[in-house]
Amino acid sequence: MGTQERKALEKQLRRSQILDAARLLLFSSGIDSVSISGIAGKAELGVGTIYFYFKNKEEIFAALQEEGLDLLYSKICKIIQNETAPEKQLAGIANAYYQFSEENKNYFDIINYFLSSPTVFFEQELKQQIDMSGHKILKIIQDTILSGIHQGIFEEDAPGRFSMMFWGTLHGLLHFKKLENTVLENENHLDLYEYSVNKLIEAIQCR
Amino acid sequence: MGTQERKALEKQLRRSQILDAARLLLFSSGIDSVSISGIAGKAELGVGTIYFYFKNKEEIFAALQEEGLDLLYSKICKIIQNETAPEKQLAGIANAYYQFSEENKNYFDIINYFLSSPTVFFEQELKQQIDMSGHKILKIIQDTILSGIHQGIFEEDAPGRFSMMFWGTLHGLLHFKKLENTVLENENHLDLYEYSVNKLIEAIQCR
Amino acid sequence: MGTQERKALEKQLRRSQILDAARLLLFSSGIDSVSISGIAGKAELGVGTIYFYFKNKEEIFAALQEEGLDLLYSKICKIIQNETAPEKQLAGIANAYYQFSEENKNYFDIINYFLSSPTVFFEQELKQQIDMSGHKILKIIQDTILSGIHQGIFEEDAPGRFSMMFWGTLHGLLHFKKLENTVLENENHLDLYEYSVNKLIEAIQCR
Amino acid sequence: MGTQERKALEKQLRRSQILDAARLLLFSSGIDSVSISGIAGKAELGVGTIYFYFKNKEEIFAALQEEGLDLLYSKICKIIQNETAPEKQLAGIANAYYQFSEENKNYFDIINYFLSSPTVFFEQELKQQIDMSGHKILKIIQDTILSGIHQGIFEEDAPGRFSMMFWGTLHGLLHFKKLENTVLENENHLDLYEYSVNKLIEAIQCR
DNA sequence: CATGAATGAGCATTCATTCAT
DNA sequence: TATGAATGAATGCTCATTCAT
Numbered sequence: 001m002g003t004q005e006r007k008a009l010e011k012q013l014r015r016s017q018i019l020d021a022a023r024l025l026l027f028s029s030g031i032d033s034v035s036i037s038g039i040a041g042k043a044e045l046g047v048g049t050i051y052f053y054f055k056n057k058e059e060i061f062a063a064l065q066e067e068g069l070d071l072l073y074s075k076i077c078k079i080i081q082n083e084t085a086p087e088k089q090l091a092g093i094a095n096a097y098y099q100f101s102e103e104n105k106n107y108f109d110i111i112n113y114f115l116s117s118p119t120v121f122f123e124q125e126l127k128q129q130i131d132m133s134g135h136k137i138l139k140i141i142q143d144t145i146l147s148g149i150h151q152g153i154f155e156e157d158a159p160g161r162f163s164m165m166f167w168g169t170l171h172g173l174l175h176f177k178k179l180e181n182t183v184l185e186n187e188n189h190l191d192l193y194e195y196s197v198n199k200l201i202e203a204i205q206c207r
Numbered sequence: 208m209g210t211q212e213r214k215a216l217e218k219q220l221r222r223s224q225i226l227d228a229a230r231l232l233l234f235s236s237g238i239d240s241v242s243i244s245g246i247a248g249k250a251e252l253g254v255g256t257i258y259f260y261f262k263n264k265e266e267i268f269a270a271l272q273e274e275g276l277d278l279l280y281s282k283i284c285k286i287i288q289n290e291t292a293p294e295k296q297l298a299g300i301a302n303a304y305y306q307f308s309e310e311n312k313n314y315f316d317i318i319n320y321f322l323s324s325p326t327v328f329f330e331q332e333l334k335q336q337i338d339m340s341g342h343k344i345l346k347i348i349q350d351t352i353l354s355g356i357h358q359g360i361f362e363e364d365a366p367g368r369f370s371m372m373f374w375g376t377l378h379g380l381l382h383f384k385k386l387e388n389t390v391l392e393n394e395n396h397l398d399l400y401e402y403s404v405n406k407l408i409e410a411i412q413c414r
Numbered sequence: 415m416g417t418q419e420r421k422a423l424e425k426q427l428r429r430s431q432i433l434d435a436a437r438l439l440l441f442s443s444g445i446d447s448v449s450i451s452g453i454a455g456k457a458e459l460g461v462g463t464i465y466f467y468f469k470n471k472e473e474i475f476a477a478l479q480e481e482g483l484d485l486l487y488s489k490i491c492k493i494i495q496n497e498t499a500p501e502k503q504l505a506g507i508a509n510a511y512y513q514f515s516e517e518n519k520n521y522f523d524i525i526n527y528f529l530s531s532p533t534v535f536f537e538q539e540l541k542q543q544i545d546m547s548g549h550k551i552l553k554i555i556q557d558t559i560l561s562g563i564h565q566g567i568f569e570e571d572a573p574g575r576f577s578m579m580f581w582g583t584l585h586g587l588l589h590f591k592k593l594e595n596t597v598l599e600n601e602n603h604l605d606l607y608e609y610s611v612n613k614l615i616e617a618i619q620c621r
Numbered sequence: 622m623g624t625q626e627r628k629a630l631e632k633q634l635r636r637s638q639i640l641d642a643a644r645l646l647l648f649s650s651g652i653d654s655v656s657i658s659g660i661a662g663k664a665e666l667g668v669g670t671i672y673f674y675f676k677n678k679e680e681i682f683a684a685l686q687e688e689g690l691d692l693l694y695s696k697i698c699k700i701i702q703n704e705t706a707p708e709k710q711l712a713g714i715a716n717a718y719y720q721f722s723e724e725n726k727n728y729f730d731i732i733n734y735f736l737s738s739p740t741v742f743f744e745q746e747l748k749q750q751i752d753m754s755g756h757k758i759l760k761i762i763q764d765t766i767l768s769g770i771h772q773g774i775f776e777e778d779a780p781g782r783f784s785m786m787f788w789g790t791l792h793g794l795l796h797f798k799k800l801e802n803t804v805l806e807n808e809n810h811l812d813l814y815e816y817s818v819n820k821l822i823e824a825i826q827c828r
Numbered sequence: 829c830a831t832g833a834a835t836g837a838g839c840a841t842t843c844a845t846t847c848a849t
Numbered sequence: 850t851a852t853g854a855a856t857g858a859a860t861g862c863t864c865a866t867t868c869a870t
Contacts, residue, residue: 046835093863115382116319131389138390172379178233178322182338183345196372203410242843251851449864460831526737529799545803552804579817586793589736597759609697610786617824667856
């Protein structure tokens with residue numbers, strides 16, 4: 001049993017080892033430069049070994065994406081716990097997403113990459129699994145808003161829709177970071193972001 | 208000078224010829240299937256000739272992207288002209304962007320292609336040129352809002368910021384189309400979009 | 415000794431188990447899709463275990479080939495027993511081979527696989543063993559012809575040679591099935607086959 | 622025009638160069654060891670260059686096969702011209718095929734390889750083109766037989782079928798060369814071949 | 829005996845780009 | 850100007866075989 005345990009552990013370790021290499025590569029050279037043989041090289045493993053632990057290149061990316069979403073999720077959770085007022089919690093969530101896009105730019109990029117790509121990368125099953133990680137995040141936003149409604153702070157007939165809109169706005173604005181020096185040239189991006197978040201919160205606050 | 212003019216004209220003609228081929232290919236087979244030799248074939252030119260008129264494959268894409276932005280711009284203009292009420296105009300703009308993302312998916316894709324790419328494709332000059340096309344669109348939104356304010360219909364201290372937020376929300380929500388069957392499973396995407404647009408308009412309407 | 419016997423038996427059992435898996439795979443997906451790990455999976459054994467019972471992938475194929483030859487042999491025997499007239503028996507053998515090539519295409523393919531390969535797969539010993547299975551079949555043909563000669567129905571100075579020619583013709587014609595739609599476009603393949611068999615039988619019949 | 626001619630010639634030369642390399646490799650290492658990069662190496666060309674002259678690996682093999690069939694065809698023609706008696710011509714054709722299988726074993730092997738392989742290698746169009754080369758050979762056999770019939774030397778109701786049977790027999794017997802040391806151990810292969818050819822010729826000769 | 833993790837050579841094909849003519 | 854032949858790096862993936870446990 002000790003043997004079995006150790007084996008399972010080692011297997012988990014190898015997976016991490018591979019994901020580490022993939023992440024490193026992805027973050028250093030961009031998604032297009034991540035090749036299986038590259039990963040194998042970084043991980044000091046044979047190419048075949050990669051395929052022993054992951055069915056696909058796709059599956060590796062999916063794992064990384066889930067990692068990222070989980071990280072974001074935990075960041076959001078932490079911030080939520082430090083605030084009690086729903087409006088502060090919403091702002092905190094937005095703040096966490098912004099921080100995530102800066103401090104974990106690489107994870108943010110990979111999540112965005114697949115969300116924005118015109119081509120379909122993941123097979124149905126895998127896609128569902130990934131998206132469910134996103135679901136958890138949406139759920140927090142929703143719960144926060146519902147809690148605000150129950151507390152009589154927020155007022156909104158369609159809290160579910162509003163949550164999605166909230167998240168969509170954050171997402172879209174973070175996407176615009178690229179335009180900082182051109183379209184948004186006279187505008188501080190973070191200011192714009194915070195302004196928007198406030199606007200959204202005001203929009204559901206009881207007056 | 209007649210000669211010079213003719214030369215310039217011919218050069219412009221060749222460029223169009225190449226872009227026509229590239230566009231045809233892009234629309235018939237998607238962004239991944241556009242290859243230089245494919246373009247050369249369609250344009251009935253040699254591969255090398257393409258490189259005489261465009262430095263890069265990316266430069267061709269950039270030109271197409273501008274086309275797309277121009278098309279979106281003209282669509283928005285048309286809609287604006289058919290409405291006089293600023294709130295209807297804003298809704299119309301949002302509507303136009305949604306339509307564009309569906310009816311001109313290829314252009315929408317190519318625009319996103321560059322916006323999402325973590326690597327910088329273009330030299331500064333080229334990038335600015337493209338982004339300015341986006342600027343024009345943002346300008347319309349801004350003007351519409353300003354006009355609404357002047358008419359006493361809208362109320363907003365930071366019309367510029369609100370315009371960006373408006374556009375960012377649209378943009379982010381359009382990206383969520385991919386999540387239709389998973390995260391958004393119980394939600395009609397267009398309904399969500401329209402709900403959000405209304406919410407935004409309400410947010411700046413005088414009460 | 416009981417132990418030894420049991421061991422030998424078990425070893426034989428495992429071999430069958432592996433061959434069963436290999437056969438299943440061969441028949442369900444064709445010769446190119448048979449992989450050792452596939453066999454191991456189907457047989458619910460480890461990959462290494464396969465290599466304990468068979469030196470090679472080729473050795474597995476060889477075993478299957480023998481199976482095929484044995485099957486063909488038994489088919490021929492059955493047909494021979496139902497006919498008494500040598501000329502009918504010969505026709506029956508030919509018929510059996512044709513049927514075999516259609517109904518047991520997978521066995522037919524694997525037999526040809528080794529016969530057509532320009533490289534030598536097997537060590538001498540193995541090769542001989544396989545070819546002897548073919549020998550048995552040739553023997554039946556020969557016996558049939560000899561019997562016909564003894565009965566005064568056939569007339570032939572070189573019955574051994576004729577047998578080989580007989581079999582060679584069948585074999586060659588079965589290969590021509592591939593040409594059905596091109597070279598043989600105006601010809602029904604089975605008709606051609608039967609025509610040829612008759613021609614051969616006529617050639618040794620006493621007139 | 623001199624330039625154009627030279628260019629066309631050079632293009633033809635490159636094709637030959639590639640086919641030479643492919644043939645060399647095919648003949649030295651067997652069909653499974655022929656890789657595009659191997660061919661490129663032998664031909665001292667870049668991998669991409671191969672694909673400039675041939676669409677496919679398939680197309681290269683097809684070209685080699687046609688080469689072989691053409692060579693066989695010309696051998697047969699030569700022999701036919703040296704004989705006037707149809708029965709000698711038939712024997713000559715058989716002889717030519719045997720010689721071909723020995724002197725041009727490599728070409729013979731490749732033709733056989735594709736004829737015997739259970740999997741389909743060539744797409745419809747390509748297959749037709751190849752098979753038509755085989756058609757030419759069948760045609761000669763047929764013409765020879767028809768000529769013999771007209772001369773009152775041969776007697777046969779189905780000359781077309783007989784031609785195919787004739788060729789099929791040759792083909793099958795040549796295939797059996799592999800069995801020389803096992804199944805055919807007491808038999809000289811060439812003797813068997815000649816015996817069979819005679820038997821076939823006798824079978825259509827008027828008595 | 830049995831396992832299954834690890835290997836790494838090997839494959840066909842694509843394509844942006846260059847450059848001699 | 851215009852051409853198009855030539856390049857070769859790069860890619861995802863498979864699989865027979867080995868070997869430490």
